[in-house]
Amino acid sequence: MPFPRGRKPTAAAGSKIPKLNATASENQEEATQAKRSSSPPRGAPKKRTAFIDITNAHKVQISFPGKKKEPGKKTAKKTSSTSVSASNRANLKKSSSVSSEGTISERERTDTEEEEKEGDTSADVAAPVEEQAAATSPAAREVPAHLRRQEIPKEFDIDSENSEDCYMCPEYAKDIFDYLKNREEKFVLCNYMPTQPSLNSEMRAILIDWLVEVQENFELYHETLYLAVKMTDHYLAKTPVHREMLQLVGSTAMLIASKFECVSASMDTLTLARYYCEMSLMEMDLVPERGSLVASACLLMALVTKDLGGWSPILQFHSGYQASDLAPVVRKIYSMLSAPPDDKLRAIKNKYSHKVFFEVASLPLVSIDILEKALSS
Template identity: 65%
Template sequence: MPLTRAKKPAFTAGSKMSKLNATTSENQEEGPQVKRPSSPPHGAPKKRTAFIDITNAHKVHISLPGRKKKKKEAKKQVKKTSAASLSAKNHANLTKSSSESSEETPAEREEDDEEEEEEEEEEEEEAQTDAAAPADELEASAPPAAAQVPAHHQKQQIPAEFDIDSENSEDCYMCPEYAKDIFDYLKRREEKFVLRNYMSDQSSLNPEMRAILIDWLVEVQENFELYHETLYLAVKMADHYLAKTPVHRELLQLVGSTTMLIASKFEERSPPCVDDFLYICDDAYKREEIIAMEANILQTLSFDINIPIPYRFLRRFAKCVSSGMDTLTLARFYLEMSLMEMDLVSARGSLLASGCLLLALVTKGLGGWSPVLQFHSGYRTADLAPVVRTLHEMLSAPPDDKLKAIRNKYSHKVFFEVASLPTVSSDVLEEALLSQ
């Protein structure tokens, strides 16, 4: 509906004129309408109109009845702690009074001078009272000591040899002050999202069907040019949903495409729309079905979809050893291949990322799990050994010709063709795992 303008309040002629007469100057004489000079004669009292022009409001000094009382109450709330601050305030008052003197009448100037003298006397008395205050009162008013801050709220001290964020101290986007705390929080949050092997509860599904779904999601991520974080989050949400809800095999692709839609809304700047996901599903589902599945997944997960994913930990841990892009890409290849392995569903993201990085370091001949990696990840080599062995068995197995999206992806020159690198031998791997 159109907006109606508010009507101005109606005034009668008598009331309006009475208000104007009450606010006009008492020294104004009534007489014939004559043209008045723009400036008053010398020594004449200053006239003021009923409504001051707002453009000149900053030049006009108005003396209000409660001005003196309000000034005193405001000054009592401010405590002066040193003579220097008192002198600075006096200097500011003198400057202010000199700037306003050109606009005030002699009577107003005299009134303001009396007010300022009273204010200065009150400030001097307050300063003397504060100086004579007992020491115990000053200690009582002091802020609490830093030692009283709880231990979990205090800033964690990082040894200089393990400090990997100081080099980004000028980059606010890297959050160098909070990077370690952020990843420690994500690592603690992983305990809330520990999965189990849920395939025994899915009577219509098997691990091979899940691997086919993830292989298809990798192609979707490439075709839409989505972030890798979107892919990992979609897989995590699908696993958590399948761990709680039995799904028929005909709806498995609907679950995968819907989780990718939700993850895109969470991670992407310009996420694909619903129609795009209907298109990649070859119109196997209707728009209403994917929207209903989206609501069902979010309600099943209690709308808690900020799940820690291993890809973020991998980038963090690779920074600890300043690994090259080729080594990081090799670890990313191992990590993406692990998404299809049902035995690794129950592994925590930080543990899985650490295992993939260790395997990549051994494959490249760059050493093992260094102390800086142990400090930031919280894992020792003995903690990573079972996961690393599982990854090595997965990579050593003959590739499935039906599931080749990830291998084809990392066989490209953009990814340094890491998929074509030979897998490290078992003897070299065991030597690296047992040497630390």
């Protein structure tokens, strides 16, 4: 029969109700909780059974199509909870106050003390902020002298006309040149040919003559050729190479070589300087010289040949070389160019005798007197 409401059922006399063991009930409850926690939420991806659930699948909120969120619902709930807590705090403060006139309750006194402490703390926090602001003032942020960028005088500023061209990087041009010039000190070469048992200078010249043809046929940058020769020399200075592998070394260097550029001059003058540079690649005596020094010497010779003046103060400022620094290298290049050419090695001559290169190879060599005058001025 049904039990009356509000009463607990009583066991009949003589009936035995099996009493569950406490441990068994706890184990059953733990198993139920474990089963409930291990079951993934609906719509969540299945997890691997060999591992615990380390994903955030149980926190994923599934949005069904067609069901829109109610705007402002969450904010209203948060605002209401905040207002309730604020009213509870106000009621607690009122209940703790004493009704006597002119008497301050213990609670109010405590609140006042806490506010004073907070004021002291904020003052302590504000002090380091003010100190930090003072430290970041323009006077404190002054860059040390050795880290300041060198200011370029207006008469030497040749990059400001490219200020709108982001590819030219005019604001970093001087820094780039100075950096590359400092890097040269780590890559100074020497005459490595005595350490090569099966090579000689003539074999190297034949290789470079062939690399010039490769550069011309594939229409590579001239700077790629210069760098390829420089990389070949650096490799030969470290590793003995058999003569049968020399062409492979040069081809590999040409493949991985990259491009470098610079100078404000007309194209025919630059082409003449490049002609001198490529001719200098053949000379073993110029291998130990720095690349920037050889390039500057070739440019000086091109300017004198074209009657465009000597080594101007602008070129001296940007290159870092004076005319006296270039004089020994200029004399070596001039001696090389004035020597009778080898008919077997004519790739450079033939290349720069073309109209594309303004036929600069056919230009007469400037006299040594004019060149010495330019070097001494």
